[in-house]
Amino acid sequence: MKPISSRFSIAVHILTLVSSSAQPCTWDFLAGSVYTNPVIIRKILGMLKKAGLVEVRAGTGGASLARPSSEITLLDVYRAVEAAAAEGLFSFHDHPNPACEIGRGIEDALQAELRAAQAALERSLAAATIEGLQGSILDGAV
Known part of the structure; x- marks a missing residue:
């Protein structure tokens, strides 16, 4: 089975970090915490923005939550960044033999x-x- 991509854990990391910050978080700040390339952060922030979970200001404006962290579920995040959310988590092999019981x-x-x-x-x-x-x-606690 193909695992859920790392986009999900990165998106949760981003949202948790943004939630804990008093000021909007820049791409570089987020990339430093996630320990990944800022291009990946920008791509995932774009998905989160499209889903209405973050607001992103151009330049050095940074990202902030679009709604309270108490109202953002991990299911919201999963649906925002995983294609499997729309298609279904499991896929089935093509064309099983209809002559076989x-x-x-x-x-x-x-x-x-x-x-x-x-x-x-x-x-x-x-x-x-x-x-x-x-x-x-x-x-x-973790």
Whole structure:
């Protein structure tokens, strides 16, 4: 199975850092904390902006949250940066053999299980907020 890309963890890192800062965060500041290239930060900030999670000011204006961290769930972040959110987390192999008893029925039988697994993931992500994650980090609970 292809793992969820690092965009998700980077986006959560960015939002948690922006949430903890009293001032808008610059790309270079964010890139220094994430320890990655500012180009990656700009790309992910663009996705987060499109999703309405951050506001980005040109130049050295930096990024700030578009709504309170208590209202930004990890599911919001996942949907903002992962293509799998729209397509579904799991993909199925093309064209199982219809002449085979298992091949004929595997997709229908497995799809219900895969939908349930994705729903469980989404429920868990929906229950967690950037504010809660930030609190866990700052309280040393992790």
